[in-house]
Amino acid sequence: MIKIKVIATSALLCFTMNIMADCKDVIIRVLGTSDIHGCFFPYDFIERKPMKGSLARVSHYVNEVRRQHGENVILLDNGDILQGQPTCFYCNYANPKIANAAALAVNYMKYDAQTIGNHDVETGHNVYDKWIDEVNCPMLGANVVDEATGNPYLKPYIILEREGIRVAVIGMLTPAIPNWLHEDLWKGLKFEEMVSSSQKWMAYIKEVEKPDFVIGLFHSGWNGGISTLHYNEDATEKVAKEVDGFDLIIFGHDHNGRNVVIKNTAGNKVLCLDPSCNATFVADATLKAKVVDGKVVGKKVTGELVDMSNTPLDKGYLEYMKAIEDSVTKFVNIKLGTLTKSIHTRESFFGSSAFNDLIQDIQLKVTGADISINAPLTFDTTIEAGDILISDMFKLYKYENNLYTLKMRGSEVRKHLEMSYDLWVNTMSGPDDHIMQLSDKTHYERRKCGFKNLTFNFDSAAGIEYEVDVTKPFGEKVIIKGMSNGEPFVEDKWYKVAMNSYRGNGGGELLIKGAGIPKEELESRILWKSEYDQRRYIIEEIKRRGIIEPKPFDNWKFVPEEWTKPAIERDKKLLFD
Helix, strand or coil: CHHHHHHHHHHHHHHHHHHHCCEEEEEEEEEEECCCCCCCCCEECCCCEECCCCHHHHHHHHHHHHHHHCCCEEEEECCCCCCCCHHHHHHHHHCCCCCCHHHHHHHHHCCCEEECCHHHHCCCHHHHHHHHHHCCCCEECCCEEECCCCCECCECEEEEEECCEEEEEEEEECCCHHHCCCHHHCCCEEECCHHHHHHHHHHHHHHHCCCCEEEEEEECCCCCCCECCCCECCCHHHHHHHCCCCCEEEECCCCCCEEEEEECCCCCEEEEEECCCCCCEEEEEEEEEEEECCEEEEEEEEEEEEECCCCCCCHHHHHHCHHHHHHHHHHHCCEEEEECCCEEHHHHHCCCCHHHHHHHHHHHHHHCCCEEEECCCCCCCEECCEEEEHHHHHHHCCCCCEEEEEEEEHHHHHHHHHHHHHHHECCCCCCCCCCECECHHHCCCCCCCCECCCHHHCCEEECEEEEEECCCCCCCCEEEEEECCCCCCCCCCEEEEEEEHHHHCCHHHHHHHHCCCCHHHHHHHEEEEEEEEHHHHHHHHHHHHCEECCCCCCCEEEECHHHHHHHHHHHHHHHHC
16 A cells, blocks of 8 residues: 555656646667677677677667667667677788778667777777778777877767757776787877776766766776776776766676676766677666756666577668678688697696697797797687688687797796696695686686686696696696706796787786786887787698697696596586586
8 A cells, every 4th residue: 555655646746747847757778789799690600600699689679679769779889899700800801991890780780889999909000990980980988098199089978869868978998908918009099097087077077068867888897807006907896886977887898797786985876787798688778867847857777688699680780791791701611721630629728738739839830939828718619620711710719919929037937837827726635626716606707617717818838848736835836847849947048938919918917927027028028029910820820731630749737647637527527518
């Protein structure tokens, strides 16, 4: 009975207000995508099979929402769209004169705004500046600053009006770019810390634009990641709590779907939505404003993550994108060579593996380095024996990193590996312990998949012979017995070490926190940088060899084996079965 009285009173109040004033409710739907990573088609060109997500499904969903709400729909994307699938590589590098597929898809779907992600920046100025010119919507980035002028390099925000309701959208990018990417890729730019930048632009927008709602569009994860004295990589939670004024934040970068309402320091609620990656989910929020005599007197924000797996395909979208799809299909089916035996990423977590050592071998050959360091960039994929196609190269090497050679002392190599294995394996106190650092909470998180930490930081080495004693504490696990060519390994000696540009620029902090090399010293340690991306060198080497007979170097293993072998089998089942 109490509930009925409250509803009746509310209805009477609204009726009374309608007599005295112009009173209406305005509903605006806000749809957001993030970390699309080239998933423009319902087909995975890498695995050569249908895909659950894709913008072809998202486009259908957007059309349905627009049929319901007409112009009262806002469509936003949160960056990391230019890398991931072969479609991206084809448009960015193989045939860069054509319009980028990322721009074609965004323009067809009539996005209202986008932000730029770290993987977009990784393509380099030539690619992302062209893409920004090709898209019809504003590219937002309030904390991406032009060093020459001190002004934002991208548009800091946009004001969108729907039925007289003013909606501000502020774009932000994680400021950790310099920790991963060489300055050549972002020359002339700097990336401001997100909390202070949000505070500055929030104050400006409130004073100048006087919006009714403020949306944050952040290419930055919830929390964690790289943390320095100057910034946090994943700062969304911090901004939501400390910067009053946001009604809704759509964020990404960490590939971890999230729907959470937090209360900020001013006591106001903020809805935060992360639609994960690969167009598998859409962030769908509803902004509801009660308007009296043209003024917003009350507002409410609700939202959900909508699974795209069973959403129909937009046939009009597919027809519009068909020429690109046909070109990419032809491109990925180019034969490079023959693989005599299937190779599997998963083996790389448990010892020396044919998959990882094929990359290590090519890195050593291309660079002439003494030692090679590499981590598996995919959690669980297989390249089958038989014809090796261009599509397989995206399984073998996921990202468009360049290849570096750095000079490192032997002791730094060992300490680098110590940190890597400390992210990866436990210190076992008995034979029944887990050997791997596992976490049920991360089992469905795409960059961890059951491991506690990020798998692309699990570096192993080639060119040296070593053991990892899992009974020893951090700092004592890695025992290097010598060089693989039979020479002694010397802690004080300088070695040439091959690695990808992500690691060489400080990515994962293994060189900085692990090896103990100051960040500002890394540039002076680089002896050689490749002209092209690493995948290109792998392609050229496979074409040159023709027949690839993959086998592990067997240069390292976990010990004591009476403990580690059974433990590996137990944890392998937990991770992959």
